[in-house]
Amino acid sequence: MARFLITMLPANDLGLPTRMVPIARALADRGHEVAVFNPAPAPGKLIAEAGLPSLPVPARPMPPPAFDLMQLSDAWDVEHFFGGVYTSEEYVREALPVYLDLIRDYAPDMVVDSFDPLGCLAARILKVPLATVLQGNFHPASRGFKWWEPERPAGLASGTMFINKVVSEYGLAPLDRCIDVMAGDLSLIVGTPETDPVDGHANVTYLGPIVFQRGNAVLPAWVDDIGREQPLVWVYSGNPRYAPVATPIDSIVVIRAAIEALADAPVNVVLTTGYQELPGEFGALPGNFRHAAYVPGPLMAERCDLVVFHGGHSSVMTTLKAGTPAVIVPTISERESNARRLASLGAGEVVMPVNGVDGEKRVDGAEFAAKVKRVLNDPSYRRCAGRVAETMRHFGGAQAAAQRIEQFLVAQG
DSSP, X not given: OOEEEEEEOOXXXXXXXHHHHHHHHHHHHTXXXXXXXOOSHHHHHHHHHTTOOBOOOOSSOOOOOOOOHHHHHTOSSHHHHXXXXXXXXXXXXXXXXXXXXXXXXXXXXXXXXXXXXXXXHHHHHXXXXXXXXXXXXXXXXXXXXXXXXXXXXXXXXXXXXXXXXXXXXXXXXXXXXXXXXXXXSXXXXXXXXXXXXXXXXXXOEEEEOOOOOOTTOOOOHHHHTSOSSSOEEEEEOSOSOSSSSOOTTOOHHHHHXXXXXXXXXXXXXXXXXXXXXXXXXXXXXXXXXXXXXXXXXXXXXXXXXXXXXXXXXXXXXXXXXXXXXXXXXXXXXXXXXHHHHHHHTTSEEEOXXXXXXXXXXXXXXXXXXXXHHHHHHOHHHHHHHHHHHHHHTTSOHHHHHHHHHHHHHHHTO
């Protein structure tokens, strides 16, 4: 049996763990030794729930990030996004050795990564086979986040020059774009050619939807007790706040929009925050709302009549796999990209927030309420979502990913 290290960009969100933990679990269930690296608190809970070992940060300290949050929130594509992450040579020089230590210490036969260029670079430097698991708009052969625009603007920021200065010292050839390192020796795409298109010449394998849920998962009894006389709306915000102060990437706007539009409306609302605390500003929720930090997503998506969320790719996969329509309030350009794809399939509507002078995002409450009502009352949205769900059943998900990874590693000798 082989030894696999699962890595991903260590953000305090469930999006990347939701796709990577099922693959890790599938590999472990096939008898392999598997460990996961994401030291953020919320992902740690998901990793533990799956019964997988979670590796700590190596003894070498991770440098504090200096992210350009405005750039991250409105990035044109992944290359531009990482220009807001790798903002200095010093950061790359200090952070890359952490990943080198991680891989050396665990000594995997293969690294399986999602969206962490430094993890990918460390695997390249140490000559460890690399599989990457990406959504379509993360792949180097995609049109990026703003795929509806006619062309990419010139002169967008990039972290490639900082990365190249450091990796040259480890003997790697310079990269044209730092995004290129994420096309692994094996490239796997979560989604389908319809939901996650990339250039037809790209050497990728589509997996269909991958969403995490324990095999024995059940919805809380209080969800089952909610009557079916009125529509059930699941509002999922993900992390409402990434910092003590407002940031351009916060998803608290989703909760505010839902409360403003749906309080005392003829619907029942389940609000979840992905193992995050509900911000204190909300106090007592309206009588038709119930809050939980976490519920099993696939089961909840199947139970509800509408999902309202922030546009994260894993939430798009969960919603479409269930054949349930959505109203999306995308909080960053990557999420707008996902939201527009879902809407283009006829499976939901998008409500774009705007940035206020205080740094908080806001939505037009009347527009949001109207689109919720439209999607609930027009059966065409559910029919379209159901059609996409049917096409997704032809893909193998996490089990297919595990099998393809095994086959690739065996072929490497």
